[in-house]
Amino acid sequence: MSETDAKIPSGASESVPVSIPEELKDTVTLTTLDKAIELLSSAVDPVANWARSNSVWPLTFGTSCCAIEMMCVGMSAFDISRFGSEVFRATPRQADLIITAGTITRKMAPALVTLYEQLPEPKYVIAMGACTVTGGMFNDSYSVVQGVDRLIPVDVYLPGCPPRPEGILDALLKLQQKIRTESLAERRKRAYRQRAVRYVDYDTGRPVEDLVAEARMETAEALAEATGYALDHQVRKV
Amino acid sequence: MSEGHEPEKAEAKDELKAGPFGQFLEEHGIPSRRLPDSCGVETIELDGKHLEAAMKRLRNSHEIALNFLVSVAGVDSPETYDSVYHLWSYSNLNELVVKVRVPKASVPEDRLPLVPSLAPFWPAANWHERETYDLVGIRYVGHPYLRRILNPWDWEGHPLRRDYKQLVDALNDKNQFSMR
Numbered sequence: 001m002s003e004t005d006a007k008i009p010s011g012a013s014e015s016v017p018v019s020i021p022e023e024l025k026d027t028v029t030l031t032t033l034d035k036a037i038e039l040l041s042s043a044v045d046p047v048a049n050w051a052r053s054n055s056v057w058p059l060t061f062g063t064s065c066c067a068i069e070m071m072c073v074g075m076s077a078f079d080i081s082r083f084g085s086e087v088f089r090a091t092p093r094q095a096d097l098i099i100t101a102g103t104i105t106r107k108m109a110p111a112l113v114t115l116y117e118q119l120p121e122p123k124y125v126i127a128m129g130a131c132t133v134t135g136g137m138f139n140d141s142y143s144v145v146q147g148v149d150r151l152i153p154v155d156v157y158l159p160g161c162p163p164r165p166e167g168i169l170d171a172l173l174k175l176q177q178k179i180r181t182e183s184l185a186e187r188r189k190r191a192y193r194q195r196a197v198r199y200v201d202y203d204t205g206r207p208v209e210d211l212v213a214e215a216r217m218e219t220a221e222a223l224a225e226a227t228g229y230a231l232d233h234q235v236r237k238v
Numbered sequence: 239m240s241e242g243h244e245p246e247k248a249e250a251k252d253e254l255k256a257g258p259f260g261q262f263l264e265e266h267g268i269p270s271r272r273l274p275d276s277c278g279v280e281t282i283e284l285d286g287k288h289l290e291a292a293m294k295r296l297r298n299s300h301e302i303a304l305n306f307l308v309s310v311a312g313v314d315s316p317e318t319y320d321s322v323y324h325l326w327s328y329s330n331l332n333e334l335v336v337k338v339r340v341p342k343a344s345v346p347e348d349r350l351p352l353v354p355s356l357a358p359f360w361p362a363a364n365w366h367e368r369e370t371y372d373l374v375g376i377r378y379v380g381h382p383y384l385r386r387i388l389n390p391w392d393w394e395g396h397p398l399r400r401d402y403k404q405l406v407d408a409l410n411d412k413n414q415f416s417m418r
Contacts, residue, residue, distance in 0.1 A: 106409060107390045135410075142397040143389065145409045 041184040052096070053179040054084040056124065056172065059095035061115065063102030066129040066162040070101040073165040083172055092118040097175070098152075099168070103131040103138060104145045116152045122187055124179070126171050127154045130161045137161070153192060257282070259334050262302055268292045273337065281335040289338055289354050296325060296334070297360070303329045310356070310366035312374030314400050317342060319351040321376055340376075355381040373398040 062070055073080045080086055089095040092115050104112055116123070127148050130136030135146035148154060155178060158171040201208055254272040256264060257280040263270050268288050273281040284292055296304040304325035313320040318339040325334045340351035350371075355378035356363035367378045368387040375396030378384060386393060395402050404410065 107388075109409065140410075142402075142404050150409050 037184070045183050049180045049182065052122065053176040056083075056085050056097050056175065056179070057087045057089050057095050058085055058097045058099050059092055059115065059119070060088045060090050061098055061101065061112075063100075063104065063108060064131070066101035066131075069162045069165055069168065070099055070128070073168045078165040078169065080169065080172065083169065083176070085172060092116075093120065095119055096122065097124045097126065099126045099128050100132045100148050101128045101162075103129075103136075104148050104151070105143050106145060107143070109145055109151055112148070113151055116192075121191065122179075123192075124155045124175055125152055126156045126158055126168075126175060128158045128160075128163060128168065128171070130159055133157050133159050153190070259296070259302065259304075262299070263292055263295065266295050268295065276335055279333045279335050281337065283337045283339060286338050286340070286352070286354055289336075290356070290359070292336070293323070293356060294359065303327045304334055307356070307360055307362040307366075310363050310370055312370035312376050312398070314374055314398060315339075316400075319345070319374070319376055321353045321370065323356075350375050350377040352377050352379050354379050355384075357381050372396070375399055 058070075062068075072078060074086065074088060085097070092098075096119070098112075098116060098119070100112070116125070125148075127133050131138060131144065132148040135141070135144055138144035139146075145151060156171045156175050158167055160167055163171075201211055254274070256270070256272050259280055260270050260272050260282050263282070268284075268291055270282040270284050270288075270292070273283050275281055296302055298305075304327045306326040306328060308324035308326050309322075311322045311324075313322060318341050321338045321340075323336040323338075325336065327333070338353050340353065342351075345351045353376055355367055357367055357378070358380055364382070365387060367381055368384060370376050371378060371381075371384055372386040372388050372393075373396055385391065389397070394405070397404075
């Protein structure tokens with residue numbers, strides 16, 4: 001209990017959890033705010049998680065044949081609405097879950113990451129089908145991302161080519177189980193650090209972060225050459 | 239393209255006799271060379287500079303009427319870059335394969351092979367030629383908008399080339415637990 005609680009930031013303004021070294025853990029005193037949060041979350045979490053797990057609204061996101069099975073599970077024969085997920089939202093702002101139904105190509109990858117970043121927290125991902133789990137039959141393809149977990153964090157892996165609709169229901173039940181058992185602290189610990197704005201260089205079309213990293217690398221190399229001092233580890237950190 | 243046992247027979251003969259489409263082009267003063275049939279379909283090789291005239295003849299003639307351009311494809315053969323055109327006639331229900339071959343020896347380093355474009359007078363060729371440019375790297379001279387169509391705009395290289403090497407990055411590297 002104390003392990004997870006120690007990582008809760010003390011103020012609401014701090015978004016990055018403070019990591020406390022192993023040997024200092026006994027000496028850390030929780031503030032009253034932390035205690036209040038803990039108390040509140042232990043009281044609210046069961047109810048909130050129950051509500052969340054029974055209304056997981058998926059995003060309408062299908063890129064190939066898995067999407068047919070995803071549509072099938074939405075229809076009356078399999079009827080995903082029995083588990084509270086019948087509302088396939090057309091906008092990521094109103095969805096909780098991405099079922100990545102289909103092959104993700106390198107051209108689609110930025111769009112998928114953008115969609116994922118647009119989902120409000122808490123957000124979940126089911127990697128559906130062999131293509132999104134490992135690349136599947138597009139093993140070593142030049143254009144296919146070899147597993148969607150290289151782009152976004154995945155909660156449930158659902159193999160199959162494509163999986164049966166019952167498989168999707170099973171994955172959803174597993175996800176619901178996960179939602180029911182998680183606490184506020186756990187959710188914060190694995191929170192995805194996203195950028196609200198992505199600055200892109202107008203001339204080259206590349207993200208500005210890459211350009212900055214490149215410039216830093218060049219500067220470090222020039223410094224290393226000028227001073228004759230090996231900056232190897234520092235360069236790698238940049 | 240599988241050609242069965244026919245190429246061996248064809249090589250035994252020095253030059254194949256022109257088929258009906260080859261004869262038609264010859265009547266109109268366009269030289270062509272017959273290649274071994276591909277899947278029982280007449281196949282001819284054209285020089286790049288005769289391509290536009292030949293295609294217009296084949297499309298507009300009333301008795302030939304090859305007025306449906308099925309596909310434009312590219313092949314990276316060991317010795318040549320081929321641009322392959324499949325034509326179909328709905329009135330005669332027959333087919334023709336046209337190839338334009340650019341020898342690799344004639345293409346300078348860091349340049350792409352040049353083939354005249356059909357897109358200005360045959361809009362069906364527009365996207366096919368963009369795709370062939372994207373994947374095989376044949377530059378179609380006279381194409382109105384020759385950009386990559388399937389791969390992202392900043393892609394390096396042409397993936398279906400024999401000498402293409404994929405860069406290893408975070409999206410396709412292999413880990414030690416991989417079964418691949």
